[in-house]
Amino acid sequence: MEKLDNILVIAGSGQNVGKTTLACQILQNEKEKSPVAIKITPHFHKITKGLTEIQKGENWALFEEEDKTSGKDSSRYLQNGAVKSYLILAKDDGLQNAFSAIKKILPNKIPVLVESASLVKIIKPGLFLVVLPDEEFSQKAMERMLLKADLVVISDGKKFYPSPQKLIFKNTWQIK
Numbered sequence: 001m002e003k004l005d006n007i008l009v010i011a012g013s014g015q016n017v018g019k020t021t022l023a024c025q026i027l028q029n030e031k032e033k034s035p036v037a038i039k040i041t042p043h044f045h046k047i048t049k050g051l052t053e054i055q056k057g058e059n060w061a062l063f064e065e066e067d068k069t070s071g072k073d074s075s076r077y078l079q080n081g082a083v084k085s086y087l088i089l090a091k092d093d094g095l096q097n098a099f100s101a102i103k104k105i106l107p108n109k110i111p112v113l114v115e116s117a118s119l120v121k122i123i124k125p126g127l128f129l130v131v132l133p134d135e136e137f138s139q140k141a142m143e144r145m146l147l148k149a150d151l152v153v154i155s156d157g158k159k160f161y162p163s164p165q166k167l168i169f170k171n172t173w174q175i176k
Helices: 019-029 073-079 092-103 139-148
Strands: 002-012 036-041 051-057 060-065 084-090 112-115 123-133 151-155 167-169 173-175
Touching (some): 002 019, 002 167, 002 173, 019 073, 019 123, 019 151, 019 167, 036 073, 051 092, 060 092, 073 084, 123 139
Parallel strands (some): 002 112, 002 123, 036 084, 036 112, 123 151
Antiparallel strands (some): 167 173
């Protein structure tokens, strides 16, 4: 499994646990380092006007987000300091090809933040964060992800413990 120290992956226990909000706070904190953000989802939904297709294959598609106002997660990344924002739509069997395609255009010395529950199946990121709600969650469903996590972040959807300020990029993602 390839180790990519400049990549931070954020996953979570479902929708509305604060993954994108956490990603945006980290991007704000690191914006002077020109971070790139990527959203990976297995759900093939309607493509908004700001998404430009870069490449597609069987069971995957790669887009660059160019609209800061769409309200989509990839748009929010741009609003919060990402210099580039990408969206990957990929089923499990298309993820490797999709990631190979984007890797060719990603600079390898700058911070890359990826919101994805599946990427850690094919790479070892510099840091892997799992966001859990501050309420009950299904531990059984999260067990495999929790075992791989470098850090578990507790969230009410807006605030996080530990704070996003604890995550920094100095040639690799680090917890300070």
